[in-house]
Amino acid sequence: MGRIQPGRSGWKEDIVGCSQMQNRWIASILYGMKPAGQCVLWWELRRAPYNLVLAITGLITITILQVAGAKLLRPGEDAIEPMALFIFVPLYAIAANVAYTLGWATELMWSGGDPTRTEAFRSKIFYLGLFISVGITLVPAFLVPVLWVILQVR
Known part of the structure; x- marks a missing residue:
């Protein structure tokens, strides 16, 4: 940008x-604004879309776990402990936003305080971070059902 x-x-x-x-x-x-302020604002304008993508990805992950759990676990067993969702989901959201903040914080560090030196890479770093975050969010959706099958959980 x-x-x-x-x-x-x-x-x-x-x-x-x-x-x-x-x-x-x-x-x-x-x-x-000074370039550092432009850098921070650039990142912060994209925080809501980032959170929306991760929220949708999280819902997909929970849905996959529930559907796989219904097919692989005994009737009456929870695929995901409901209380764990109330604790884990907000903690994950906080951790994801702390990691997101590292985007502009590390950019300011890498640029030596002059983000005009790094603005050419800013979009690439954003999309790489988004891709990694989506991947991390989807890991349980694929890993847990595979482990259930391998360990023959019933």
Whole structure:
């Protein structure tokens, strides 16, 4: 993402999920910001979509575990302990957001405080982190049913 400045062509494509009016407002804020602030805001504008993708992926994982558990476990046994969901899901969400924050924090460290040196890689790092996060979220959906079959859980 290049520096976002009002009046420059292409700036609105850099702000995901915003209307044209929101784009102008955000661009006017960014225009007066220092590069470090632009870096942090760039990451923070993408936090909600990141969380949405992980929430959907988490629901898919829980659904797969419930369906596989219904087929592989004895009737009446829970595939996922309901109380564990109330504890694990919020803890996982917090951990995922701490890891997300490391995106802009490490970018500021790598760039020596001048993120204009790293902004060319910013989108690639974001999508790599999203890909890894989705993968980690899906691991139980595939690993647990395989272990149930291997260990012949019934």
